Amino acid sequence: MSNGVGGVPLARDRRATLLTTERRSEEMTASYSSRGSGRPSVPILLHSGDVEEATAGVGQVFHPHELTRVAPVSRFEADLKAVATGPLVAGQIRYNSNSDLFCPSIEGYHVNIPLSGRLLSESNGEHTVVEENSAVVYQTGSDARILTPPNSRLNMFAMKLDRVAVHTALQDLLGRQVCGPVRIHGGLDLTGVDGSAWRTLVLNTYQSQIIGSMMVNPMLAEPLAYSIVVGLLSLTEHQYADDLATPAALTAPATIRHAVEFINAHAALPLTPADIAREVGLSVRALQRGFREFMDATPMEYLRGVRMKRAHEDLVCGRHDAETVAGVAARWGFYHYGRFSRDYRQMYGVSPSRTLRYG
Secondary structure (H helix, E strand, C coil): CCCEECCEECCHHHHHHHCCCHHHHHHHHHHHHHHCCCCCCCCEEEEECCHHHHHHHHHHHCCCCEEEEECCCCCCCEEEEEEEECCEEEEEEEECCCEEEEECCCCCEEEEEECCCEEEEEECCEEEEEECCEEEEECCCCCEEEECCCCCCCEEEEEEECHHHHHHHHHHHHCCCCCCCCCCCEEEECCCHHHHHHHHHHHHHHHHHHCCCHHHCHHHHHHHHHHHHHHHHHHCCCCCHHHHHCCCCCCCHHHHHHHHHHHHHCCCCCCCHHHHHHHHCCCHHHHHHHHHHHCCCCHHHHHHHHHHHHHHHHHHHCCCCCCCHHHHHHHCCCCCHHHHHHHHHHHHCCCHHHHHHHC
16 A cells, blocks of 8 residues: 555645644544444334334334225234434335335435335336335435235335435535435336445345344444445436546545545544545545545545554554453454454464564
8 A cells, every 4th residue: 555645755744734733633533423422223113913003103213104005914914123323214114914005205315125026116107116126216305105016015125314414425426515306216226236236235234233233333334324325326317427427537646645644643533435525625536536546545445554554553562461452453443353353464464362462
């Protein structure tokens, strides 16, 4: 990994321009720390045998709606397993009956993915057939009608996205303000490489949070939620899609130096590409291109390298009877011990436990 930009060593004295006062550094630390200081996401579980109770419960988690048709069954049952993480609410909705539902108005943005069979979607006059390898997206303010085909049950994954979070992510990507709702709606094919990867990210993140894994930690959950929003914006057709597909302008080396020094000075904070881009006045896409051009790495790869170096320094200086490898790794954002140990050995040629014991 390069330690300079365009062959020019990084200027150490530029750190003074980034951290002009001790107060600025303390304010930044407090701001970033508060982002991940919320309580871990707690699963939202609902099981009901009453149609009205089930409708009200699911509507409170997602959007107010009504079941317009419930086929006769010996005993009606509804199940919801959901989790809220920052700007996202995700969950599995299952009815044991052949049911249709209608939502008069979507708040924010919404995605449905069938988990078995297929669904028929109607929204603002648009008709979409949705299967397990596809999704349907609804924009803010639109209506939504879900029709379950005969001889099947309503069983789908639903995800509600906060309007402000979607607009903020889009502005980060474009590097400018956006006005009005993003016209993002209709069917979404998830069979391609990118679509399949996004579906896997969405469902795996949800499943890991439902079972209470480390992914409920806000420090991990919130960057994942941001990635899910960015992925959706990148996959769908909307009025900004052509702008997102246009290559970002080349960034000046000095701006990337600024970004590198910002990362080095704040590696202990839960930085995202958007945080770094905002600090140096770039769009996320321009930041990504600049790092590829001058650092031969993405911003997150560079950040990971810095954190690995800091973890190594702590292990070298640490006392094996007072520190643990897992504790040092977690301090620098490495929560998967096995992966950290493997990457550390690849970089330094020894295990982290050996470094801690012998320096």
